[in-house]
Amino acid sequence: MSVLIKGGRIVTASDDYVGDVYAEGETVSLIGESLDVQADKVIDASGKYVLPGAIDPHTHIEMFFGGTTTCDDFTSGTVAAAFGGTTSLVDFCMQAPGTPFPEALDNYFEKIERCKPVIDVGFHIGVTDIEGGGGLDALAKLPDEGVTSYKLFMAYKGAVMVDDETLFKTMEVARETGGLVMVHAENGDAIDVIVKNAVAEGKTDPIWHARTRPMETEAEATNRAIQLARVAGCALYVVHVSCQPAVEPIALAREKGWDVWGETCTQYLFVDESALEKPNWEGGKYIYTPPPRPKEQQEHLWKALVTDDLSVVSTDHCPFNWPEQKAINGREFEKVPNGGPGIENRLHMLHHFGVRSGRITLNRFVELTSTNVAKRFGLYPRKGTIAVGSDADVVVWDPVKELKISAQTHHSNVNYSLFEGTEVTGAPEVVLVRGQVVVENDELVAEPGAGRFVKRARAGEKLTAAGVQEAVPA
Numbered sequence: 001m002s003v004l005i006k007g008g009r010i011v012t013a014s015d016d017y018v019g020d021v022y023a024e025g026e027t028v029s030l031i032g033e034s035l036d037v038q039a040d041k042v043i044d045a046s047g048k049y050v051l052p053g054a055i056d057p058h059t060h061i062e063m064f065f066g067g068t069t070t071c072d073d074f075t076s077g078t079v080a081a082a083f084g085g086t087t088s089l090v091d092f093c094m095q096a097p098g099t100p101f102p103e104a105l106d107n108y109f110e111k112i113e114r115c116k117p118v119i120d121v122g123f124h125i126g127v128t129d130i131e132g133g134g135g136l137d138a139l140a141k142l143p144d145e146g147v148t149s150y151k152l153f154m155a156y157k158g159a160v161m162v163d164d165e166t167l168f169k170t171m172e173v174a175r176e177t178g179g180l181v182m183v184h185a186e187n188g189d190a191i192d193v194i195v196k197n198a199v200a201e202g203k204t205d206p207i208w209h210a211r212t213r214p215m216e217t218e219a220e221a222t223n224r225a226i227q228l229a230r231v232a233g234c235a236l237y238v239v240h241v242s243c244q245p246a247v248e249p250i251a252l253a254r255e256k257g258w259d260v261w262g263e264t265c266t267q268y269l270f271v272d273e274s275a276l277e278k279p280n281w282e283g284g285k286y287i288y289t290p291p292p293r294p295k296e297q298q299e300h301l302w303k304a305l306v307t308d309d310l311s312v313v314s315t316d317h318c319p320f321n322w323p324e325q326k327a328i329n330g331r332e333f334e335k336v337p338n339g340g341p342g343i344e345n346r347l348h349m350l351h352h353f354g355v356r357s358g359r360i361t362l363n364r365f366v367e368l369t370s371t372n373v374a375k376r377f378g379l380y381p382r383k384g385t386i387a388v389g390s391d392a393d394v395v396v397w398d399p400v401k402e403l404k405i406s407a408q409t410h411h412s413n414v415n416y417s418l419f420e421g422t423e424v425t426g427a428p429e430v431v432l433v434r435g436q437v438v439v440e441n442d443e444l445v446a447e448p449g450a451g452r453f454v455k456r457a458r459a460g461e462k463l464t465a466a467g468v469q470e471a472v473p474a
């Protein structure tokens with residue numbers, strides 16, 4: 001199968017030019033002006049942007065959490081992702097305490113075997129218990145399976161939270177294996193005390209979710225993780241940074257040249273803590289962690305995305321139906337499964353409110369949602385760019401297409417949207433994964449199974465169409 005995408009504005013993290021892209025099989029084989037080639041399928045991209053497929057490095061698909069399981073499986077979750085222009089995701093393979101790491105991985109391979117994805121999928125390992133996982137050697141072997149990032153939670157005491165010993169030991173393993181340590185950075189011990197005090201005083205409405213997780217508890221854990229990573233000598237990636245006090249230690253570390261990266265998520269740019277006060281317990285929809293912050297924090301996050309203090313925008317898609325799942329344990333904030341949906345609308349929101357409003361350039365839009373993710377998570381240059389030899393993961397983006405975001409029309413199984421009713425201009429017209437059309441003109445074209453598991457590279461390696469290779473320093 002060959003595809004010719006003709007006359008589009010090809011935008012990568014560094015380039016912006018009009019041309020044709022020709023893919024033969026799964027990879028891009030020619031890029032040029034007015035290419036004289038025959039193709040099985042020709043896509044007229046004039047007036048459209050031709051972008052590298054977006055990559056979402058932070059999703060929770062079919063994850064058991066808070067007494068229930070997120071309501072998207074790897075079919076529905078990846079279909080929703082594809083409709084939004086995301087062609088790969090890296091999901092958290094959560095190790096239940098006591099489960100050997102290989103078994104935890106097998107559990108996730110079973111999920112993608114049973115519910116086949118339509119886009120490519122990789123896994124991070126969610127470390128909760130090193131001993132039960134098989135010890136440090138077992139942890140060190142995971143990058144050989146293409147699982148090259150370790151995720152640890154510094155919060156959720158009594159559930160998935162790890163202590164500093166576990167965090168630090170994992171960091172030492174990562175130094176040796178070239179893996180990346182990812183942290184959910186909040187001080188879980190302090191938050192646990194604050195939550196218990198609030199609950200004892202009868203303060204259990206959703207707004208107390210935000211009031212019991214002060215920004216300083218995020219800042220403190222962010223700084224602690226950075227300092228520990230520095231001592232251990234590993235690379236660190238801080239997920240879902242929600243506020244300026246947590247950006248600051250990341251900015252300082254990066255200024256010093258330390259290998260520290262920060263990510264924020266779409267919802268922190270648009271939803272503020274007042275959402276938790278919506279009447280009729282609708283505030284429960286917005287119980288995700290870290291919580292939505294005061295509105296003024298949003299401008300700090302936008303600024304950090306411009307200065308590269310924050311380098312990635314992910315979704316932290318963690319969908320629970322409202323109110324059935326959100327209220328499964330009761331309507332007190334501390335019992336609500338934490339998480340919010342968003343896998344489909346990251347590009348819509350960033351394009352409309354970021355690019356069109358002049359906050360970020362088109363190149364930066366690509367960098368934040370695709371290229372930086374590919375580089376940081378061992379997918380580059382196979383993914384994250386449009387270049388000869390790269391996977392033909394391409395989004396033909398219509399910059400003037402209008403869309404009203406709504407749970408009535410989105411493709412996730414979840415029954416609400418954090419951005420309900422928002423009107424945006426700009427949406428995908430065609431989405432290709434490795435040369436195969438998955439979405440075209442608002443129709444799903446591919447069958448489940450079009451996507452596959454991707455083994456990722458570690459530090460010092462690069463991923464090409466031929467597989468993982470040693471990186472040659474420039």
Ligand code: URP
Pocket residue numbers: 060184287288289290316318338339340
């Ligand atoms: O509330 C959230 N973010 N739920 C998903 C788990 C996590 O903390 O990322």
Ligand code: ZN
Pocket residue numbers: 184239240289290
């Ligand atoms: Zn988290």
Ligand code: ZN
Pocket residue numbers: 058059060316318
């Ligand atoms: Zn998450």
